[in-house]
Amino acid sequence: MTLDWQHFSPFTALAGGVLIGIASGALFLLTGRIAGISGIVGGLLQGPVRNTGWRWAFVAGLLIAPWLWRGWSVLPEIQISASSAWLIVAGLLVGFGTRLGSGCTSGHGVCGLARLSPRSLIATLSFMATGFATVWLLQHGLR
Amino acid sequence: MAIVFAALSGLIFGLGLILSGMANPAKVTGFLDLTGVWDPSLALVMAGAIAVALPLFRLARRRQNAVSGDALQWPQSRQIDAPLVIGALIFGAGWGLAGICPGPALVLLGAGLPQGLLFVASMLAGMGLFGLVRRRITRT
Numbered sequence: 687m688t689l690d691w692q693h694f695s696p697f698t699a700l701a702g703g704v705l706i707g708i709a710s711g712a713l714f715l716l717t718g719r720i721a722g723i724s725g726i727v728g729g730l731l732q733g734p735v736r737n738t739g740w741r742w743a744f745v746a747g748l749l750i751a752p753w754l755w756r757g758w759s760v761l762p763e764i765q766i767s768a769s770s771a772w773l774i775v776a777g778l779l780v781g782f783g784t785r786l787g788s789g790c791t792s793g794h795g796v797c798g799l800a801r802l803s804p805r806s807l808i809a810t811l812s813f814m815a816t817g818f819a820t821v822w823l824l825q826h827g828l829r
Numbered sequence: 830m831a832i833v834f835a836a837l838s839g840l841i842f843g844l845g846l847i848l849s850g851m852a853n854p855a856k857v858t859g860f861l862d863l864t865g866v867w868d869p870s871l872a873l874v875m876a877g878a879i880a881v882a883l884p885l886f887r888l889a890r891r892r893q894n895a896v897s898g899d900a901l902q903w904p905q906s907r908q909i910d911a912p913l914v915i916g917a918l919i920f921g922a923g924w925g926l927a928g929i930c931p932g933p934a935l936v937l938l939g940a941g942l943p944q945g946l947l948f949v950a951s952m953l954a955g956m957g958l959f960g961l962v963r964r965r966i967t968r969t
Contacts (some may be wrong), residue, residue, distance in 0.1 A: 687863065687864065687867050688865075688866050688867065689866070689867055689868075689869065690859055690866040690867055690868040693856065693859055693868045693870070694868050694869060694870055695850055695870050696870070696873055698848055698849060698850060699849050699850060699870040699871070699873035699874045699877070700873050700874070700876070700877040701848055701849070701877070702844075702845045702846065702847070702848035702849020702850065702851065702874055702877070703845065703849055703873060703874035703875060703876060703877025703878040703879075703880075703881075704845070704877045704878070704880075704881050705841050705842070705844055705845030705848060705849075706841075706842055706845035706846065706849070706874065706877070706878040707877060707878035707879065707880065707881025707882040707885075708841060708845075708881055708882075708885075709838045709839070709841040709842035709845060710838075710842070710878065710882045710885075711881060711882040711884075711885025711886060711888075711889075712834070712837075712838055712841075712885065713834065713835065713838040714885065714886060714889055714895070714901070715885055715888060715889050715892075715895060715896060716831070716834040716838075716895055716896045716897055717831040717834050717835055717838075717895050717896075717897050717899055718894065718895035718897070718899040718900050718901040718902050719831075719835070719895075719899075719902055720902065720904060721838060721842065723930075723931040723932045723935070724931045724956075727931060727935075727952075727953070727956065728956050731953065731956055731957060731960065732960070739831075739832050739835075740831050740832055740834075740835035741835075743832045743833070743835040743836040743839065744835040744836065744838060744839035744842075745839060745935060746836055746839065747835070747836045747837065747838065747839020747840035747841075747842065747843060748839045748840070748842060748843040748846075748932065748935040748936055748939060749843075749935055749936075749938060749939035750839075750840060750843070750939060751839075751840055751842075751843025751844050751846070751847060751936055751939060752843070752847060752852070752936055752939045752940035752941075753939065754840065754844070755844060755847050761847065761940060762847060762848075762850060762852075762853060763853060763855075764852065764853050764854070764937065764940070764942065765853060765854065765855035766854045766855070766927070766928070766929075766937075766942070766944045767854070767855065767858075767928075768854070768926060768927040768928070768944075770944075770947060772926055772927060773927055773929075773944055773947050773948050773951065774947065774948075774951045775923070775926060775951075776923040776924075776926035776927035776929065776948065776951070777923070777927070777929075777934075777947070777948040777949070777950070777951025777952040777954070777955060778923070778951050778952070778954060778955040778958070779919050779920065779922050779923025779926065779955065780920055780923035780924060780927075780929070780930060780931065780934075780948075780952050780955060781923075781951065781952035781953060781954060781955020781956040781957075781958070781959070782916075782919060782955040782956070782958055782959045783916045783917065783918070783919030783920030783921070783922070783923060783955075784916065784920045784931060784956075785916070785955075785956050785959040785960070786912050786915060786916030786919065786959055787912065787913050787914070787915070787916020787917040787918075787919070787920055788906065788912075788913060788916065789917075790920060790930050790931050790932075791924075791930045791931075791932065792842075792930075792931070792932050794917070795875060796875065796878045796879060796882060797882065797886075798904075799875070799879050800878075800879045800882035800883040800885075800886050801883075801886050801903075801904075802883075803904070804907075804909065805906060805907060805908065805909050805913060808909050808913065808914065808917075809913055809914070809916075809917040810917075812913075812914050812917035812918050812921060813917040813918065813920045813921030813924060814921060815918070815921060816917075816918045816919075816920075816921030816922045816924075816925060817861045817921040817922075817924045817925040818861050818863050818925070819921075819922075819925070820861070820921070820922050820924075820925025820926055821858050821861035821862045821863075821925045822862070822863070822864055824925070824926070825858075825862050825864075825865055826864060826865065
């Protein structure tokens with residue numbers, strides 16, 4: 687293993703992580719809701735029966751974030767190497783998998799681990815495992 | 830009140846994703862590429878987030894209700910079962926393919942990127958597909 691010193695950004699990574707932690711912890715303390723993004727979005731798809739106001743508000747906040755950022759600075763580089771076909775496959779897998787597994791990087795990886803939930807730890811280890819395996823296949827295995 | 834808190838939380842969450850570099854799919858796959866030239870940033874993002882969220886959840890444990898007066902909706906499920914693991918494995922495969930998970934997907938969409946729109950539309954389709962499959966299973 688070689689470290690990618692050119693891209694490794696410990697300070698902004700930690701600072702950004704702290705913001706994510708504040709947002710997640712504060713959402714629970716203030717509203718009693720878990721900041722699990724796949725769960726928040728999935729709840730919107732289940733129709734107007736569920737309490738949806740806070741879900742729309744949270745999603746709106748996420749969508750507005752890049753606009754606000756652009757208001758005082760330039761967005762950091764965004765580089766997407768997946769083709770349109772792979773983006774569709776990836777999106778389908780992420781949508782289906784997060785609903786079946788009841789969470790994603792935010793719900794299990796941040797909130798669940800911060801609650802010391804064994805269930806979320808297993809989920810996080812599982813999605814990390816296939817994440818590592820898939821990137822290995824793409825970058826090294828199938829080349 | 831809860832709606833205002835949720836909007837602010839989403840906004841801060843999104844800014845955190847952008848600042849940390851996690852809204853950049855190349856940075857995520859740089860972390861997932863363990864055997865290549867490895868960028869450990871994502872691990873520090875999670876460490877920073879958990880370090881802050883952990884005491885806040887602890888604080889919540891001592892409360893009856895959220896500040897808004899709503900009930901604290903602690904996740905009830907404790908079971909480590911097949912849907913949890915299989916779902917997480919499927920999610921991880923999709924995450925590795927594009928370097929995008931649900932939060933950054935919405936930020937990319939908000940930034941007006943066509944790839945963000947395509948990914949979010951596919952993700953919603955995947956979630957809808959899960960809803961159909963689940964209804965089918967529970968019916969039989």
